[in-house]
Amino acid sequence: METRFIFFVCFIASVLVLISGVNVNCIVNFSSYICKHISNIANFPIVLPANIRKVTLFGTDFLNRSLLNGLFRSPTWTNISELSILEFNVIVSIEKDFLDGLDNLKFLSISSCLGLKDIHPDVFNSTPDLEALYLDDNPYLKLPVVEEALNGRLDKLKYLSLIGIQAFGRRVILGENFSKALCTKNLTYLDISGVKTIMLQHRDVQNVFPNVKYLNISYSLLMAGDGLQNLGDSYFRNIEFLDLTSCTSLSHYTIKLEDFNISWVLFENIRYVFAQHIMIPDIGVRLNARYTFEKAVLQDLKVLDLSQNNIMVLNITFSGTYDFHALETMNLSSNNLEYISPSLLSSFPSLKILDLSRNQLHKMQNMDDFSYLFCRNKDLEIIYLHKNNLSFVPSNIFSTNTKLRAIDLSDNKLVFFNIDLKNVFNLTLIDLRKNRLKSLPAAFLGQLERTFLHQDSATKKRNLYDKYCAQSHSG
Numbered sequence: 001m002e003t004r005f006i007f008f009v010c011f012i013a014s015v016l017v018l019i020s021g022v023n024v025n026c027i028v029n030f031s032s033y034i035c036k037h038i039s040n041i042a043n044f045p046i047v048l049p050a051n052i053r054k055v056t057l058f059g060t061d062f063l064n065r066s067l068l069n070g071l072f073r074s075p076t077w078t079n080i081s082e083l084s085i086l087e088f089n090v091i092v093s094i095e096k097d098f099l100d101g102l103d104n105l106k107f108l109s110i111s112s113c114l115g116l117k118d119i120h121p122d123v124f125n126s127t128p129d130l131e132a133l134y135l136d137d138n139p140y141l142k143l144p145v146v147e148e149a150l151n152g153r154l155d156k157l158k159y160l161s162l163i164g165i166q167a168f169g170r171r172v173i174l175g176e177n178f179s180k181a182l183c184t185k186n187l188t189y190l191d192i193s194g195v196k197t198i199m200l201q202h203r204d205v206q207n208v209f210p211n212v213k214y215l216n217i218s219y220s221l222l223m224a225g226d227g228l229q230n231l232g233d234s235y236f237r238n239i240e241f242l243d244l245t246s247c248t249s250l251s252h253y254t255i256k257l258e259d260f261n262i263s264w265v266l267f268e269n270i271r272y273v274f275a276q277h278i279m280i281p282d283i284g285v286r287l288n289a290r291y292t293f294e295k296a297v298l299q300d301l302k303v304l305d306l307s308q309n310n311i312m313v314l315n316i317t318f319s320g321t322y323d324f325h326a327l328e329t330m331n332l333s334s335n336n337l338e339y340i341s342p343s344l345l346s347s348f349p350s351l352k353i354l355d356l357s358r359n360q361l362h363k364m365q366n367m368d369d370f371s372y373l374f375c376r377n378k379d380l381e382i383i384y385l386h387k388n389n390l391s392f393v394p395s396n397i398f399s400t401n402t403k404l405r406a407i408d409l410s411d412n413k414l415v416f417f418n419i420d421l422k423n424v425f426n427l428t429l430i431d432l433r434k435n436r437l438k439s440l441p442a443a444f445l446g447q448l449e450r451t452f453l454h455q456d457s458a459t460k461k462r463n464l465y466d467k468y469c470a471q472s473h474s475g
């Protein structure tokens with residue numbers, strides 16, 4: 001019965017394949033065509049089915065190299081706008097007419113091709129409308145080869161991704177040739193993450209970066225020859241999205257507070273900053289300072305991730321002209337943070353999500369500053385305080401945070417817990433797992449019940465009580 005059913009399904013499938021002209025190793029998904037395990041001309045989609053716009057081709061390690069030219073010359077490829085060529089591990093060089101026939105291509109990815117070394121300088125003459133070029137994870141491909149192929153071509157290029165380029169080669173230099181290849185284009189997206197070392201000759205590339213909105217240099221070691229201090233004011237003027245995760249060498253430039261005036265004004269349109277793990281872990285940064293802004297900067301900053309930077313003290317007071325009303329998410333997790341000033345947090349009045357987990361905030365738990373820490377963050381919805389070795393939380397700590405939805409205090413050493421929730425209306429979760437609580441005060445539980453009666457949902461109430469009961473039993 002079962003075999004017959006399978007046979008029937010296979011029969012139907014092969015009829016469909018014959019009708020549509022689909023290769024057996026390919027599937028159609030709306031206007032996409034996806035082909036896997038391409039190893040020879042017999043399973044290469046020389047002719048495409050109708051109404052396809054986007055093609056993804058996965059190669060094998062055994063592809064016949066002589067197959068690699070004239071692949072896209074059938075008229076069925078003319079209207080393809082997106083093409084990804086992945087894992088064609090035997091390709092060593094891409095010849096001049098490789099892309100012939102792809103006249104309307106806008107997006108091209110040639111990625112994860114482990115053997116790729118060369119790209120003919122004229123290959124992109126076949127694809128004049130290309131807007132996005134992804135050459136990711138080709139460890140033998142060198143930047144100068146790409147620069148030469150881009151020089152004087154692809155005027156419409158906006159997105160360039162070179163993740164892990166020349167991983168097996170010497171350091172990547174973003175210098176004069178990079179600038180020459182890209183300065184006439186309007187590059188808004190540049191991903192050059194996962195590169196061993198990037199040497200930024202910033203005088204040379206000052207014409208490339210001012211248009212860039214998205215810059216990802218995470219997991220790359222950045223070296224800036226004559227210091228970031230010398231960057232002009234307009235260098236990153238359009239940048240909105242910056243990922244510097246694990247760019248540890250940056251610590252030399254950003255650690256000193258006196259340098260902040262230059263670094264801030266550079267980024268006038270910045271919205272997202274991921275600066276996790278950029279400082280060298282054993283330094284232990286103590287930022288004790290007043291900072292006066294002469295003009296409003298960073299007023300669009302919405303997300304700031306400074307986790308894993310070993311910042312022990314954040315005692316900063318801003319004055320002058322500043323406006324951080326856009327900041328909604330801040331991540332200070334995993335910093336060994338012992339002290340953070342209420343005055344700093346009060347500069348971010350729109351904060352909704354604050355992650356202070358995995359720190360040493362028990363060191364400030366008995367200070368008045370701890371009680372007032374969040375008192376100006378009236379929009380706060382989610383607060384993470386787990387793994388802070390806290391044995392005590394002041395009862396008034398959240399008394400002004402009326403919009404709180406979740407409080408995570410798990411994995412601390414709380415022996416007693418009784419916070420004032422009379423102004424908190426939307427709370428759905430207090431996580432108190434892994435503490436040393438034996439019971440909770442009756443007054444607090446009564447308060448909780450009232451808090452939950454404000455809400456319609458009985459489930460919410462039950463979930464929370466489950467949490468508490470589980471806690472009381474396990475001690």
Ligand SMILES: *[C@@H]1O[C@H](CO)[C@@H](O)[C@H](O)[C@H]1NC(C)=O
Binds near residue numbers: 029030
């Ligand atoms: C088909 O396309 C849809 C929408 O683009 C996507 O969510 C889905 O994962 C695709 N399915 C397959 C099998 O690729």
Ligand SMILES: *[C@@H]1O[C@H](CO)[C@@H](O)[C@H](O)[C@H]1NC(C)=O
Binds near residue numbers: 041064066067
């Ligand atoms: C590769 O393709 C060429 C031409 O199609 C053919 O003559 C040759 O035998 C193939 N080589 C292998 C190893 O399949």
Ligand SMILES: *[C@@H]1O[C@H](CO)[C@@H](O)[C@H](O)[C@H]1NC(C)=O
Binds near residue numbers: 075076077078079
């Ligand atoms: C390509 O698009 C044009 C304009 O939309 C259309 O006239 C032509 O038939 C299409 N060609 C193919 C092979 O689909």
Ligand SMILES: *[C@@H]1O[C@H](CO)[C@@H](O)[C@H](O)[C@H]1NC(C)=O
Binds near residue numbers: 177
């Ligand atoms: C820059 O390009 C020129 C040719 O256009 C080449 O001779 C030179 O070696 C390149 N410089 C670097 C650093 O790649």
Ligand SMILES: *[C@@H]1O[C@H](CO)[C@@H](O)[C@H](O)[C@H]1NC(C)=O
Binds near residue numbers: 186188211
């Ligand atoms: C560059 O692109 C952006 C948006 O993608 C556009 O606003 C700007 O006018 C363009 N600049 C030039 C010089 O083409």
Ligand SMILES: *[C@@H]1O[C@H](CO)[C@@H](O)[C@H](O)[C@H]1NC(C)=O
Binds near residue numbers: 193216218243
């Ligand atoms: C930046 O690049 C890294 C590594 O390529 C990637 O994991 C990360 O998601 C990218 N960041 C963003 C925010 O797009």
Ligand SMILES: *[C@@H]1O[C@H](CO)[C@@H](O)[C@H](O)[C@H]1NC(C)=O
Binds near residue numbers: 229258259261262
């Ligand atoms: C910071 O700005 C002040 C005034 O604009 C300037 O005198 C000082 O040199 C700047 N600091 C650095 C490190 O550039």
Ligand SMILES: *[C@@H]1O[C@H](CO)[C@@H](O)[C@H](O)[C@H]1NC(C)=O
Binds near residue numbers: 307334
């Ligand atoms: C904060 O960053 C850490 C990694 O450093 C991550 O695990 C955590 O999920 C982030 N928190 C939020 C709220 O995104």
Ligand SMILES: *[C@@H]1O[C@H](CO)[C@@H](O)[C@H](O)[C@H]1NC(C)=O
Binds near residue numbers: 315
């Ligand atoms: C924070 O800095 C102020 C000076 O700006 C200083 O008076 C205060 O003692 C500092 N607090 C801590 C806990 O370091």
Ligand SMILES: *[C@@H]1O[C@H](CO)[C@@H](O)[C@H](O)[C@H]1NC(C)=O
Binds near residue numbers: 362389391
């Ligand atoms: C936790 O705090 C107690 C004092 O409250 C201290 O003795 C202990 O060393 C701290 N543990 C850690 C892991 O920091």
Ligand SMILES: *[C@@H]1O[C@H](CO)[C@@H](O)[C@H](O)[C@H]1NC(C)=O
Binds near residue numbers: 402403404425426
């Ligand atoms: C509670 O949540 C509701 C629905 O999301 C919202 O309309 C209301 O403004 C919230 N109240 C507070 C105090 O945040």
